Amino acid sequence: MSEHNSQQALNYSQENKDDFLNELFDLLRIPSVSADPKFSKDVHEAAKFIKQKLIDAGVDKAEICETAGYPIVYGEKIIDENLPTVLVYGHYDVQPADPYELWDSPPFEPVIKNDRIYARGACDDKGQFYMHVKAFEAMAKTGSLQCNVKFMIEGEEEVGSNNLEIFVNENKEKLKNDVVLISDTSMISMDTPSITAGLRGLSYVEVEVTGPNRDLHSGTYGGAVANPINVLCDMISSLKDENGHITIPGFYDKVEEYSQEYRDTLNKAPFNEEDYKKELDIDAVFGEKGYTTIERIGIRPTLDVNGIWGGYIGEGAKTVLPSKAHAKISMRLVPNQESDEITQLFVDHFNNIAPDYVKVKVTPHHGGESAVVSTDSPAFRAAEKAFKDGWDKKPLPTRDGGSIPIVALFEKKLKSDVLLMGFGLDKDAIHSPNESYGVENFFKGIDTIIRFHGHFAKAE
Ligand code: BES
Ligand code: MN
Ligand code: MN
Secondary structure, three states: OHHHHHHHHHHHHHHOHHHHHHHHHHHHOOOOEOOOHHHHHHHHHHHHHHHHHHHHHOOOEEEEEOOOOOOEEEEEEOOOOOOOEEEEEEEOOEOOOOOHHHOOOOOOOOEEEOOEEEOOOOOOOHHHHHHHHHHHHHHHHOOOOOOEEEEEEEOOHHHOOHHHHHHHHHOOOOOOOOEEEEOOOEOOOOOOOEEEEEEOEEEEEEEEEEOOOOOEEOOOOEOOEOOHHHHHHHHHHOOEOOOOOEOOOOOOOOOOOOOHHHHHHHHOOOOOHHHHHHHHOOOOOOOOOOOOHHHHHHOOOEEEEEEEEEOOOOOOOOOEEOOEEEEEEEEEEOOOOOHHHHHHHHHHHHHHOOOOOOEEEEEEOOOEOOEEOOOOOHHHHHHHHHHHHHHOOOOEEEEOOOOOOHHHHHHHHOOOOEEEOOOEOHHHOOOOOOOEEEHHHHHHHHHHHHHHHHHHHOOO
16 A cells, blocks of 8 residues: 555656756755855745745645744644654755855856756755655655654754754654654765764864964064964864874763774775775875774764964965964764863863963854764664665665764754665765755655655554
């Protein structure tokens, strides 16, 4: 019965491919950049667009839930209280598109080239959450929904989801579910589908190093007064030793060491280092000694400078010894490391290592906790079957290096099972210029979601 039901929805999605793509393009044209207030109108516009699309797709109720920041779009269709409920989470905000000059085509004018959709948000996360809207439409319009469906699509994921946390705390009953289904991660490759079983957490700080009270002539003062940029570079480079190990005292105290057996399982995922290097145009990989690339990304914490600035960066040469230097630094965290605690360790350490000829100021930004997702839940098993149907392969469980802070919150506050069924690929270049998403990923994703609903309805 349910096989038959899914088939009707699958046919519908097959027959409406062009419309699905055109609508996604309309959404991609809205520059909903949450980090930059300049786009505030557009972010609100995207929320309205999605509300309308949910209504068109067949939800019984859709609303724009205002928050202290950008709104959350909520929608639901409850067909039978006794059936399982799938809560779809996604985000309609996108990363800034800068630097624009590195894009081959404008970031908010989507185009298809070589069967890939190019636009900011094509994969992260518009292309991915929109698959759920269309999978839902296919099931709703063919009368083949087999689970209750709720949508919660937010507009502040890329800036820390602060208001979503409040929304979740205040709406526990409304958000009640049997699984939170998220497509906002990647898989190994088109030949090797995978399901994400863990995500890293995040601590993020901005540092300011101040030397003299004003910019100085670098001849008159150079060599006699510390240059804050030089000092900042020294301080940053001391944060990791020659083995790629982070030197902040206490940083590794809670890091879980995994069994060789678990590490072996992770490393079974096909990974070709030569292809990896070629794709990135690098001659060698680098990371913490004693771990493979897969482990460095999935189960080890790390620290990176995301941006660094100060002094003169205009045309030509200006001889100046700057008064200030700045950097933005992120730390990716693994299970048991707590974001606030690690941030505090950083703050203390950075102040401790500051030489007395500079002053330092550390400002924490948003962070988030890591998450581990059960590979032994009804949802995970239903997803395995869904992939098996559509890809003819059992998906491998993987650990992703990125962060979706809200996942830990769903687990903690809603006591929900979470399923990270992402269809992105590393080459999608999320957050980078020329972000893209495979047309095939979009449609195969829709089909896999439809099949998931069928299996989850029958799941034990
Ligand atoms: N979708 C990504 C997270 C991601 C990407 C997870 C690829 C796994 C694989 C998400 O939109 C994101 O960018 N998250 C931020 C964290 C947030 C607090 C800004 C991140 O990971 O940097
Ligand atoms: Mn995302
Ligand atoms: Mn992102």
